Amino acid sequence: MEMPIPNQDILARKAQIVERLQSILPDAAVIHTESQVRAYECDALTAYKCPPLCAVLPTSTQEVAAVLKICHDMGVPVVPRGSGTSLAGGALPTADCVILGTARLNGVLETNYDDRYIRVQSGRTNLSVTGAVEEMDFFYAPDPSSQLACAIAGNIAMNSGGAHCLKYGVTTNNLMGVTMVLMDGTVTEIGGAHLDAGGLDLLGLICGSEGQLGVVTEATLRILRKPEGARPVLMAFNDNEVAGACVADIIKAGVLPVAIEFMDRLCIETTEKYAKAGYPDCEALLIVEVEGAPEEIDEQLAVILDIARRHDPVELREAKTADEAARIWLGRKSAFGAIGQISDYMCLDGTIPVSSLPMVLRRIGELSEEYGLKVGNVFHAGDGNMHPLICYDANKPGDLELCEAMGAEILKLCVDAGGCLTGEHGVGIEKRDLMSHQFAPQDLEIQMAVKDVFDPQWLLNPAKVFPLVSSQSRRIAAE
């Protein structure tokens, strides 16, 4: 993966830059020794590493503003970082950048149950937002599988989703307001505890902008009362396409499950080895979860099981107890980890129209044969967000490149089927150069023109999202 050549002038001024940052932050909050900055050399796209110039860990919006002002004045690029779980290289540093970490911005500022929102500092982890309101039986809905580690800041930047977004939506649908610092140090509030924008919907634009428009320091998030109950069923099929058809029929039937998850044979077998969830021996399985009062759950499950029976299932397994429910989810939740046990893998994230599921799965199988790389499929079937896991061997020369080439073909396939490159992980560096497959030059131009407004010097996370050739003139002009 190509990254821009680091600016030698900035590298030469490291001591000065560190000194300026130390003048406004406690010493421990400025990380600059060679051994210490290694902690920030990559995110969860571990195939790519580059230690930053230095890293800072501010504790308040004012400190963030002061840091950005200094970097702005000195012309130093800044890469914001939440917990570093991005799978797209969104938080990957360049050698000439300052990493602005939110790890110490983790407080709860306000909880309001009457108006149903919580205000937190952006470095707070996703799960601990729910943790802060759980005692009142409330929760924060978007639930990425990385929720134990990932920060709200990263969730906002990537517009992250989760298993339950079929019903509750993704981050952007649950975000009410932010405090954000622009690259020049200006602090602004966007949105708040009320609903909808009074003017242009800048909040909708900020969410999903991959840390390129501003640094989010605080967020107002919608919280919801927990449902009375939830119950999953597991359905096993001997054919991917039949499982896909079953998904479409469930959705058409007028029930809206909170989650419909899909796993194929490779994932099922691998997770069985490691998690021992007791999954049936089959080609494809679906986990469908519904929520509500007991009566409601019974009624919805009856409809769903009825549909499933018409698709010749190998097995239908209803969870009678909380323990059985947990076992149904266990395999799905361990899927990524289990694949990781047997192989290095790259996780793709393309979305397709649900109707193209059978075609796309078939074609992925063919590509797997052609490239000689195994692919496991585990994904959010209700919304067409696929996660093909391509297995490769990082120690075998050329294998990563092969895997990337195959990944690119799959993502192009998703776009050609009427879908997109990324459903929830973001573009980062990983899918940057594929953007021109999905977008015409003018579609990218207007997006870059948006960045020009927020960050005219292109100092914030500049080498991401857009193909390097497309953003080159802007990045160079900024130097």
Next chain:
Amino acid sequence: MTPQTEQELADVIASAKGPLRISGGGTRPIGNPVVGEALSTSGLSGISLYEPGALTIVAQAGTPVAEIEAALDSENQRLAFEPMDHRAMLGTDGVPTIGGVVSGNISGSRRISVGACRDHMLGVRFVDGAGVITKNGGRVMKNVTGYDLVKLLSGAYGTLGVLTEVSLKVLPKPETSATLYLNGLDLSRAVEAMSKALGSPYEVTGAAYNQAVSLRIEGFEASVAYRMGQLKTLLAEFGDLTEQPDKKTSEEIWDSATNVHGFSDAPAVWRISVKPSETPAFIDVLQQMHGFDYALDWGGGLIWLAAYDDHLSEAAHYHQDSARHNDTVAGAEVLHTNLQHNAGRAGGHTTLIKAPDAVRAAVPVFQPENPTVTALSKGLRAQFDPRGILNAGLMG
């Protein structure tokens, strides 16, 4: 001008010599008055793709909302955000288009539980102020590829680009709907009751107040009956509860709440968004100075405020120009200024929805924002519409 294709529309904009006044069906004359040559999207009409199994519909911007609703209805689906029809309230006629709904981010009572129009938007095609055809988003439910201009264009009232095609997420229609009334509550108790209902696990999909509190429950028959029962127990402390279990009547109640039928004859109407717990004080402070009517939706977070001629004449006495102390236009200006001032202090915003042109020309229809947001918005407009010809000045 009524172009018949996207390319024709792009040509019209590229070759425009002066400002353009864009309309869909012309049923929502909202915003500061705009001058310019009329440009209608009504020629761009038709559903391009509807996949019930994928919960998505794609339509050209000038497609009548009714046509979309009929198509969805045949598959027992709907636009869950319940777009408001402004015709009764604004006294307009014409055919509301889907592009108009999206441009105004128009949502109804169900917004409180399922999100706004923008939350159901999956993709757009539009022509910017330079005549360039651009797309963003797509037709799948999860998509984070590039910046989300879909949200930015939704609610931009055509000032950033003219929409040519929109794709939307749709949802299944529930089997039935029922409404619970809480009678005889004053404003602050009403907001309390609505907060309690919305903070319950019983999935209330509407919470409005207009003399009585109305709470809506939707879903399968048995489930609605169960949740209605639970809700009654939960809200027993609020006293006089009555139920409207009939689906059709319940639907009419919410149609009227969403479309604000109650204020059809008012000359001036405002729409105010604040957090619900601010609403009682907001109304209280204002009542010490002015007369007006109001109704609440969104659990109290949305205030519809209406002033009649006698209210406006009264308010005119506060106008700084004593020559205008009997002028209803002056009265509307005074009220407007106070409403935006107080909404701003409460952290929300006020939009003037209905008033004579003279009022709309004299005040900022949309709430002025903080200097940074104002500057960013101005910068964005300059990028999307460098010549400033698309509904120029509509949003201030």
